[in-house]
Amino acid sequence: xxxxxxxxxxxxLEDEILHLKQEIFNLKKEQERLKSQENISEKERLFELMFxxxxxxxxxxxxxxxxxxxxxxxxxLFGYKPVDLKDKTYLDLIPKxxxxxxxxxxxxxxxxxxDKYITEAVYLTKDQKKIWLKxxxxxxxxxxxxxxxxxxxxxxxxxxxxxxxxxxxxxxxIEESDKLKSAFLTNMSHEIRTPLxxxxxxxELIAEPTxxxxxxxxxxxxxxxxxxxxxxxxxxxxxxSQLDSGNLKINNRKFNISKVLNNLYExxxxxxxxxxxxxxxxxxxxxxxxxxxIETDEFRFNQIxxxxxxxxxxxxxxxxxxxxxxxxxxxxxxxxxxxxxxxxPNEKLDTIFNHFTKIEDRTTLYRGTGIGLTITKKLVxxxxxxxxxxxxxxxxxxxxxxxxxxxxxxxIGNKNGQKINNWIGKxxxxxxxxxxxxxxxxxxxxxxxxxxxxxKNGKDAVxxxxxxxxxxxxxxxxMPVLDGIDATRKIKAFKPDLPIIAQSAFVxxxxxxLCIDAGCxxxxxxxxxxxxxxxxxxxxxxxxx
Numbered sequence: 001x002x003x004x005x006x007x008x009x010x011x012x013l014e015d016e017i018l019h020l021k022q023e024i025f026n027l028k029k030e031q032e033r034l035k036s037q038e039n040i041s042e043k044e045r046l047f048e049l050m051f052x053x054x055x056x057x058x059x060x061x062x063x064x065x066x067x068x069x070x071x072x073x074x075x076x077l078f079g080y081k082p083v084d085l086k087d088k089t090y091l092d093l094i095p096k097x098x099x100x101x102x103x104x105x106x107x108x109x110x111x112x113x114x115d116k117y118i119t120e121a122v123y124l125t126k127d128q129k130k131i132w133l134k135x136x137x138x139x140x141x142x143x144x145x146x147x148x149x150x151x152x153x154x155x156x157x158x159x160x161x162x163x164x165x166x167x168x169x170x171x172x173x174i175e176e177s178d179k180l181k182s183a184f185l186t187n188m189s190h191e192i193r194t195p196l197x198x199x200x201x202x203x204e205l206i207a208e209p210t211x212x213x214x215x216x217x218x219x220x221x222x223x224x225x226x227x228x229x230x231x232x233x234x235x236x237x238x239x240x241s242q243l244d245s246g247n248l249k250i251n252n253r254k255f256n257i258s259k260v261l262n263n264l265y266e267x268x269x270x271x272x273x274x275x276x277x278x279x280x281x282x283x284x285x286x287x288x289x290x291x292x293x294i295e296t297d298e299f300r301f302n303q304i305x306x307x308x309x310x311x312x313x314x315x316x317x318x319x320x321x322x323x324x325x326x327x328x329x330x331x332x333x334x335x336x337x338x339x340x341x342x343x344x345p346n347e348k349l350d351t352i353f354n355h356f357t358k359i360e361d362r363t364t365l366y367r368g369t370g371i372g373l374t375i376t377k378k379l380v381x382x383x384x385x386x387x388x389x390x391x392x393x394x395x396x397x398x399x400x401x402x403x404x405x406x407x408x409x410x411x412i413g414n415k416n417g418q419k420i421n422n423w424i425g426k427x428x429x430x431x432x433x434x435x436x437x438x439x440x441x442x443x444x445x446x447x448x449x450x451x452x453x454x455x456k457n458g459k460d461a462v463x464x465x466x467x468x469x470x471x472x473x474x475x476x477x478x479m480p481v482l483d484g485i486d487a488t489r490k491i492k493a494f495k496p497d498l499p500i501i502a503q504s505a506f507v508x509x510x511x512x513x514l515c516i517d518a519g520c521x522x523x524x525x526x527x528x529x530x531x532x533x534x535x536x537x538x539x540x541x542x543x544x545x
Contacts, residue, residue, distance in 0.1 A: 057133075057154040060140070063110055065089040065103075068149070077133075077156060079126035093123050095130075105137075110147045115139050120157065132161040192233060195226035202226075225274075239303075240371050243378040250382060254295040254408070257333070258285055260302060261324060268309050268321075279316055284324030286444075286530035294333060294405040300379050307376040308337040308399050316341035319396070326440045326530055327407050334440060338398040338526075344391040352389060353377040376401075390434075398526075400436065421534055423450040423541060427468065430454045431461035431484065432476045432503075437526065441474060444530040445537075456480075458487030465491045470498060472540055477504040477515065485518045492519035499540045503528060 057074035059067050067085050075082060078093060090106070091099050098121065108114045117137040122130050133154040140149040202219040205211060211219070242248040265283045272281050285292070305323065312321045319340025325333045344352055353373050380387040384404045391397035428445070432438045433456045442452060453468070455461050459482040461475065473491065477484040488500050501522045502515035512523045522536055 057156075058151065059154075060149050060151050061090050061106075062149055065091060065106065074154075077125075077131070077154065078123070079129075084126065095122055095124060098122070106150065109137065109139050109150055112139075112147060120161070123154070131156060132158040192230065195230040195233075198226035199223050199230070236371055236375060239375050243375065243382070248382065250297045250300065252296055253298060254293050255298045255301075257292045257294055257325065257407075260298065261285055261305075264302070264305050264309065264323070268313065271310075271313060272321075275313060277313075277316070278318050279313070280320040282320055282322035282324075284322060284326075284529050286324075286326055292333075293408040294403065295408075296383050296403055296405055300383060304376050304379050304383075304401060305335070305337070307372045308401075311372060311399075312337050312339035312341060312397075315339065316396075326528070327443050332402060332404060333407050334400055334402045334436070336398055336400045338396065340396040343393040343395055343397055344389065345393055349389060349391065353387070388436075421448045421538060423448045423537075425451070426471045426541060427451045427453070428537075429461060429464055429468075429470045429473045431456075431458060431473065431479065431487065433457060433479045434476075437476070437528075440528060441533070444528065444533050448534070458482030458484055458490075461487045462490045465495060465498065472537060473498060473500045475500050475502050475520065477502055477511070485514060488515070488518045488520050501536060 057077040058071045059074045060069040062068050067088055067090065070082075070085060075085060080088070090102065094102055105114065105117055109117065115138070118135065120132060120134050123133050125131060134157050135152055135154050137150055137152045139147045140151050142148045202222045206216050206219045206223070239248070261283055265281065269281055272279055309321065309323060312323075316339040321337065321339045323335075323337040325335040327333055353376070377387050380401045380403075385402050387399065387401040389397060389399050428450055430438055430441055430452055432441065432454065438454055445452065453464060453470075455464055457479045458475075461473065462482070464470075465473065475484040475488055479487075482490075484502060484504075488502070491498060491500065496519075499521045500519065501524055502512075502520040503524050503526055504511055504515075515523050521540070524533060524536060
């Protein structure tokens with residue numbers, strides 16, 4: 001082999017080596033590419049695994065707000081099955097009033113104005129139950145960097161939010177309680193010092209040797225009255241404390257309602273005289289003396305009436321105070337105290353039984369601790385009953401309370417000269433919007449075998465009288481849709497001989513005349529006394545015999 005042949009072999013070898021290097025390089029590139037793809041696939045696999053198994057709800061929405069991908073926690077969170085989410089959009093998961101704001105935020109994210117959004121908001125489950133989520137929303141971009149999807153991750157924080165709200169409510173109540181207690185202590189200081197001032201002052205005057213006997217007697221009465229006032233304040237504070245702690249004990253026994261009410265009447269006749277107010281005190285007992293008994297705590301029963309009567313006496317300057325009871329259709333007593341006092345504003349009707357609530361006006365400062373009605377409500381509830389109030393500002397109020405005790409009778413019937421009415425076949429329409437008032441009427445007429453129909457407004461009363469031949473109508477004056485006055489005029493226009501008895505809770509001077517002028521044949525004030533109602537109806541039915 002010559003020199004030239006060696007050179008040719010060397011060139012071929014170098015070409016082969018170069019080619020081999022190129023092949024090795026290409027193999028390395030391919031190997032790197034394959035390895036990179038393996039890494040990407042592994043990352044995709046890991047992402048998919050985390051997406052599916054994540055403990056928080058993850059969902060992906062497109063530009064049309066459609067839910068195009070979601071994990072198991074997502075549909076568990078909202079209560080949907082995968083098939084349910086096929087046609088759902090993001091707007092199906094939020095309350096309607098949140099839709100406008102949600103759309104704006106989503107648009108801002110797709111318009112690259114926002115890359116990330118974090119919030120705590122209310123969402124709706126499949127059954128429309130509200131849940132609170134902490135939402136983290138992130139924009140997913142395509143290869144060119146343009147927003148393509150929004151990925152949202154939601155954590156259920158409903159329990160945390162509810163706990164926070166409860167804490168805030170508790171804090172607000174504590175702050176309100178502190179304010180009320182401060183006001184109570186300030187007021188209590190005044191209420192205690194007033195009788196103490198009188199006790200100390202008049203006691204010192206009584207000791208003066210120059211005071212005559214008559215003055216000494218008057219001063220002693222002032223000391224006695226102030227001492228009783230102070231004792232009532234202390235009793236109220238102790239009762240309030242025992243009621244709040246649940247330590248007040250109830251001692252039930254059977255007692256005569258009539259006797260208790262008569263004693264209350266005698267007691268408050270004296271209170272009324274001491275007040276020097278031009279007020280008439282009336283007692284309503286539909287069953288007379290020594291007939292009606294109930295079984296409950298007599299002392300607490302007395303206490304309830306004492307608070308209600310004291311309240312009525314405080315806020316009534318003229319007119320009358322009436323108290324007593326009627327029975328409902330179950331022979332359960334419904335007690336009441338009615339007055340023609342200053343009344344209660346509508347905005348305070350719901351809070352009148354709350355701690356330290358007092359009714360004031362601009363001309364008069366009313367003394368008291370503001371816990372009397374709170375004690376009353378708690379006592380009624382403790383006895384298993386309920387209490388409520390109806391009031392017209394400037395006209396008066398009626399406080400009712402019921403007890404779950406049957407009224408028991410020693411003797412009912414003609415032995416006591418009590419007439420039993422039998423009105424079988426008689427039809428009476430009761431137009432009355434208050435359920436409790438209708439129940440009292442129904443109970444009062446229960447033993448007469450009368451047939452009752454009931455409507456809750458004047459318009460329905462007119463329609464009923466057009467359709468049915470009634471023997472009598474009991475027409476409430478104050479009703480919705482059409483009041484009793486206008487309803488009476490309409491009924492009398494086509495049935496002039498149909499007896500109509502007007503009934504009203506608040507007696508104005510000219511109200512009776514208004515009712516009679518409208519065509520009513522008689523007028524009866526509320527609370528309706530059973531015997532008075534029976535006598536009035538009998539007057540009309542007796543003419544038919």
